[in-house]
Amino acid sequence: MIRTPLRPLARILDARAKGQNPDAIERENLRVRHEQMRDQSRGRAEGRLLILGAVFLMAFGTVGARMGTLSASTPEEPRTAYTGSSILAQRADITDRNGNILATNLATHSLYAQPPFMIEKERAARKLVEIFPDLDEKRLIKDFTGKRKFLWIKKKISPEQMQQVHDLGEPGLMFGPREMRLYPNGSLAAHVLGGTSFGREGVHSAEVIGVAGVEKAFDSFLRDPANGGEPLRLSLDLTVQAATRRILYGGMKLMNAKGATSIMMDVHTGEVISVVSLPDFDPNDRPRPLTTGDQSDSPLFNRAVQGVYELGSTFKIFAVAQAMEQGLITPDTMIDTQGPLRWGKFRINDFHNYGPQLSATDVIVKSSNIGTARLAQQIGAEDQRTFLTKLGLLEPTALEMVEAPSIKPLLPPNWSELSAMTISYGHGLSASPMHLAAAYSTIVNGGYKVEPTLLAGGRPRGERVISEETSAAARDMLRQVVVRGTASFGEVEGYHVGGKTGTADKPKPNGGYYEDKVIATFASVFPAHDPRYVLIVTLDEPVETSGTEPRRTAGWTAVPVAAEIIRRTAPLLGLRPEIEPRPVYELTRVNN
Amino acid sequence: MTEMVYGAAPMRVGDPVLPRWWRTIDKWTLSSVLLLFSIGLLLGLASSPPLAARNGLDPFHYVERQAFFGFVALGVMMVTSMFSPDLIRRLGVLGFFAAFVALALLPVLGTDFGKGAVRWYSLGFASVQPSEFLKPGFIILAAWLMAASQEIGGPPGKSFSFAIAVVIVAFLAMQPDFGQSALILFAWGVMYFVAGAPFILLIGMAGLTMMAGTVAYYNSEHFARRIDGFLSPEIDPRTQLGYATNAIREGGFFGVGVGEGTVKQSLPDAHTDFIIAVAAEEYGLALVLVIIALYAVVVVRSLYRLMRERDPFIRLAGTGLACIFGVQAFINMGVAVRLLPAKGMTLPFVSYGGSSIIAGGILMGMLLALTRTRPQGEIGDILMRRGR
Numbered sequence: 001m002i003r004t005p006l007r008p009l010a011r012i013l014d015a016r017a018k019g020q021n022p023d024a025i026e027r028e029n030l031r032v033r034h035e036q037m038r039d040q041s042r043g044r045a046e047g048r049l050l051i052l053g054a055v056f057l058m059a060f061g062t063v064g065a066r067m068g069t070l071s072a073s074t075p076e077e078p079r080t081a082y083t084g085s086s087i088l089a090q091r092a093d094i095t096d097r098n099g100n101i102l103a104t105n106l107a108t109h110s111l112y113a114q115p116p117f118m119i120e121k122e123r124a125a126r127k128l129v130e131i132f133p134d135l136d137e138k139r140l141i142k143d144f145t146g147k148r149k150f151l152w153i154k155k156k157i158s159p160e161q162m163q164q165v166h167d168l169g170e171p172g173l174m175f176g177p178r179e180m181r182l183y184p185n186g187s188l189a190a191h192v193l194g195g196t197s198f199g200r201e202g203v204h205s206a207e208v209i210g211v212a213g214v215e216k217a218f219d220s221f222l223r224d225p226a227n228g229g230e231p232l233r234l235s236l237d238l239t240v241q242a243a244t245r246r247i248l249y250g251g252m253k254l255m256n257a258k259g260a261t262s263i264m265m266d267v268h269t270g271e272v273i274s275v276v277s278l279p280d281f282d283p284n285d286r287p288r289p290l291t292t293g294d295q296s297d298s299p300l301f302n303r304a305v306q307g308v309y310e311l312g313s314t315f316k317i318f319a320v321a322q323a324m325e326q327g328l329i330t331p332d333t334m335i336d337t338q339g340p341l342r343w344g345k346f347r348i349n350d351f352h353n354y355g356p357q358l359s360a361t362d363v364i365v366k367s368s369n370i371g372t373a374r375l376a377q378q379i380g381a382e383d384q385r386t387f388l389t390k391l392g393l394l395e396p397t398a399l400e401m402v403e404a405p406s407i408k409p410l411l412p413p414n415w416s417e418l419s420a421m422t423i424s425y426g427h428g429l430s431a432s433p434m435h436l437a438a439a440y441s442t443i444v445n446g447g448y449k450v451e452p453t454l455l456a457g458g459r460p461r462g463e464r465v466i467s468e469e470t471s472a473a474a475r476d477m478l479r480q481v482v483v484r485g486t487a488s489f490g491e492v493e494g495y496h497v498g499g500k501t502g503t504a505d506k507p508k509p510n511g512g513y514y515e516d517k518v519i520a521t522f523a524s525v526f527p528a529h530d531p532r533y534v535l536i537v538t539l540d541e542p543v544e545t546s547g548t549e550p551r552r553t554a555g556w557t558a559v560p561v562a563a564e565i566i567r568r569t570a571p572l573l574g575l576r577p578e579i580e581p582r583p584v585y586e587l588t589r590v591n592n
Numbered sequence: 593m594t595e596m597v598y599g600a601a602p603m604r605v606g607d608p609v610l611p612r613w614w615r616t617i618d619k620w621t622l623s624s625v626l627l628l629f630s631i632g633l634l635l636g637l638a639s640s641p642p643l644a645a646r647n648g649l650d651p652f653h654y655v656e657r658q659a660f661f662g663f664v665a666l667g668v669m670m671v672t673s674m675f676s677p678d679l680i681r682r683l684g685v686l687g688f689f690a691a692f693v694a695l696a697l698l699p700v701l702g703t704d705f706g707k708g709a710v711r712w713y714s715l716g717f718a719s720v721q722p723s724e725f726l727k728p729g730f731i732i733l734a735a736w737l738m739a740a741s742q743e744i745g746g747p748p749g750k751s752f753s754f755a756i757a758v759v760i761v762a763f764l765a766m767q768p769d770f771g772q773s774a775l776i777l778f779a780w781g782v783m784y785f786v787a788g789a790p791f792i793l794l795i796g797m798a799g800l801t802m803m804a805g806t807v808a809y810y811n812s813e814h815f816a817r818r819i820d821g822f823l824s825p826e827i828d829p830r831t832q833l834g835y836a837t838n839a840i841r842e843g844g845f846f847g848v849g850v851g852e853g854t855v856k857q858s859l860p861d862a863h864t865d866f867i868i869a870v871a872a873e874e875y876g877l878a879l880v881l882v883i884i885a886l887y888a889v890v891v892v893r894s895l896y897r898l899m900r901e902r903d904p905f906i907r908l909a910g911t912g913l914a915c916i917f918g919v920q921a922f923i924n925m926g927v928a929v930r931l932l933p934a935k936g937m938t939l940p941f942v943s944y945g946g947s948s949i950i951a952g953g954i955l956m957g958m959l960l961a962l963t964r965t966r967p968q969g970e971i972g973d974i975l976m977r978r979g980r
């Protein structure tokens with residue numbers, strides 16, 4: 001290629017030498033270059049335009065070919081927009097361990113209006129108010145005659161109401177099929193089940209979503225069509241639940257308590273057989289949460305799971321079991337119970353003075369704060385904390401309710417020796433009754449960790465926390481509490497009840513403790529020699545007034561209620577009473 | 593002598609305007625456009641009465657409006673096609689600035705027709721969508737800038753025009769109107785390609801797009817769902833697309849017969865975005881292929897004539913106009929047959945729409961003006977073998 005210079009310098013110099021103006025030569029040169037560039041770019045553009053044209057031809061050809069294949073294929077049958085039956089029985093049932101229905105679905109209808117199709121709007125509003133007295137006639141007329149094209153009138157109506165509305169003959173009032181959640185047992189197990197509400201709503205169907213309890217915790221499982229409508233089987237026993245609720249309700253009224261809760265748990269699997277929290281509510285008509293005041297006074301509040309209380313002397317068995325497990329004591333070791341026990345400026349006292357020494361068994365039987373505090377001193381704060389963690393008392397429970405994971409026990413900010421001493425008799429650490437039930441199950445079942453569950457079948461056996469021997473000794477101590485200790489009202493003939501009472505003063509909202517308000521708890525196990533179930537009964541602010549002065553201790557309040565629950569439900573659970581034949585030579589004293 | 597007495601007979605400097613116009617205009621393109629417009633009217637007779645009935649109007653209300661606006665548009669097209677390229681350039685640039693101001697003022701003065709996007713000015717009897725008029729203006733301006741950049745010592749027109757395109761896209765995305773933004777970017781890209789974009793850059797951009805698409809597919813659930821839904825052979829027959837597909841299948845090769853179609857009853861956009869489905873159902877594949885062929889003729893004929901064009905401005909502007917016209921038709925029909933993901937776009941000259949058909953008339957008029965036969969120095973080519 002021959003390089004041409006940008007400027008024709010030779011010609012310009014030549015022209016200058018001849019005295020001519022070189023501008024004309026420059027312009028001529030520029031024009032020629034310009035022409036060349038144009039030709040060059042045109043040549044390039046020609047190829048690219050060809051490419052563009054080919055691309056467009058191919059694109060249009062593809063569209064044409066696609067149209068051709070579509071035209072050659074056969075059209076689909078037109079389908080209707082929806083099938084009414086598909087929305088029914090979407091959400092799986094919930095049953096108890098025996099297959100009794102706890103929650104199921106009911107086909108019903110919602111009522112909506114499309115004012116543009118309505119003919120006699122005022123009459124329709126008047127008649128609707130006659131059928132549904134809670135509607136407001138003026139408001140309806142305003143909605144019907146205004147600009148609205150669509151409005152919901154009722155979310156769930158009965159077949160009778162539907163017929164009545166139908167009979168109005170108003171074309172603008174329409175019904176949409178609905179699936180409604182029904183709890184046939186009313187308030188039984190209300191807190192466990194929680195409740196549902198409508199999620200996204202359409203004319204043809206509405207989503208039913210869980211708002212609390214297992215309905216929310218298992219929401220995706222219940223709504224999963226892949227399960228084929230298989231029900232969710234809970235560990236609850238409907239019969240036991242019903243009996244327990246009745247007795248607990250009666251006990252709560254008799255003991256003038258403002259609230260009560262009970263938990264019955266299988267000690268081996270952690271299955272919750274019954275859980276009652278009073279006052280309760282009807283999940284078919286779930287009340288609104290309180291907007292003012294203390295949420296724990298709402299019937300929605302689940303005391304068994306959400307209530308964290310200082311559970312008092314029921315904790316003593318943990319200190320004693322740990323001391324035995326670590327080999328510090330045996331059941332017969334004598335422990336100094338001389339009071340008061342001073343630690344810094346604090347003094348620890350017993351309810352009564354139990355003399356200078358008690359055996360370890362008697363520390364539990366008589367419920368000596370000083371005795372357990374001394375054991376806690378021997379154990380040490382760090383070891384105590386480790387042991388209580390192993391029992392699951394310091395973490396939220398694994399219970400399958402949406403409320404459970406957020407309920408964390410309240411711990412002392414720094415776990416000093418004094419904290420260890422008070423925690424050993426159940427003060428300074430607040431846990432829920434569900435925590436207590438699981439920890440007691442662990443102590444009495446032979447020493448295997450138990451985590452509570454609401455699903456039938458329970459959980460596999462956990463790791464070992466204490467030895468078989470320690471567990472047996474603890475069971476024996478608990479039995480002695482009922483035979484000759486603070487829980488003597490707890491004896492149920494033939495069921496060998498063991499247990500530990502706990503009476504804790506209620507803390508005031510702004511520091512200090514009430515003198516006259518207690519949380520009375522009885523943590524029991526039956527049968528004590530071959531434990532099957534743990535029963536926790538907790539009464540909130542009970543007062544027993546049959547005597548000369550009001551009695552508030554658990555032995556007088558929670559224990560008799562628990563005994564009655566065991567008496568009534570143990571046979572339902574298939575436990576046979578073991579009644580030892582009385583020695584024939586015993587004389588029966590008869591008063592004349 | 594006679595001249596001295598009576599004065600010279602007035603002598604024309606050039607040819608008479610109309611004969612020259614008729615001699616130099618691209619008659620293939622012109623007849624295709626006229627045919628497309630007539631087909632549009634014919635389909636409007638079928639597709640719009642249900643809509644008119646729904647809105648409580650005279651059954652042929654929309655057809656009458658379409659005919660009125662269509663003839664206005666054809667008039668505009670004829671007049672525009674008589675302009676010289678210089679006049680086109682001047683008016684196009686002025687029109688661009690006017691449309692751009694209108695677009696920028698949309699958020700303040702525009703009307704939201706309950707569709708969630710402010711794209712229109714309401715003029716009472718009709719509504720105007722400035723972005724429709726912006727497209728031809730932008731193409732003219734960008735072609736001018738790019739052509740200027742090819743002059744010796746010219747301004748960096750390619751960068752300028754890209755900056756303008758980005759600003760317009762930003763304004764359009766604010767509305768939001770991603771379809772029009774894509775068209776603007778596409779037009780700029782085509783012109784840049786013809787103006788001599790380096791091939792390395794093109795390959796790099798194609799690679800980047802592929803990579804970005806892959807990354808988006810694997811990282812964005814929304815994007816992946818759109819693409820999966822588009823790729824899956826199953827189609828929900830209750831969607832607009834489902835109705836359209838079914839209509840094309842119902843139509844078969846020769847259609848179910850004039851007025852016998854049912855898709856116009858169920859599709860709300862039967863007269864605009866899915867008019868091709870109406871055509872396919874009532875007149876069958878035969879008419880659809882005719883329509884496709886007419887669009888292809890317009891695009892390919894224009895590009896072919898531009899290949900011989902020596903003036904860079906005319907070449908670039910013509911390319912941009914022809915391509916934007918063709919791609920709009922392609923996208924509209926591609927959506928209906930599910931070659932492309934759903935995107936609302938009108939079929940030029942066939943779909944109903946006042947401002948779109950008048951803007952289409954301007955666009956087509958400009959294209960016709962630019963593709964008129966002009967002396968291209970063929971003698972020079974032959975004698976001097978230049979440009980080869």
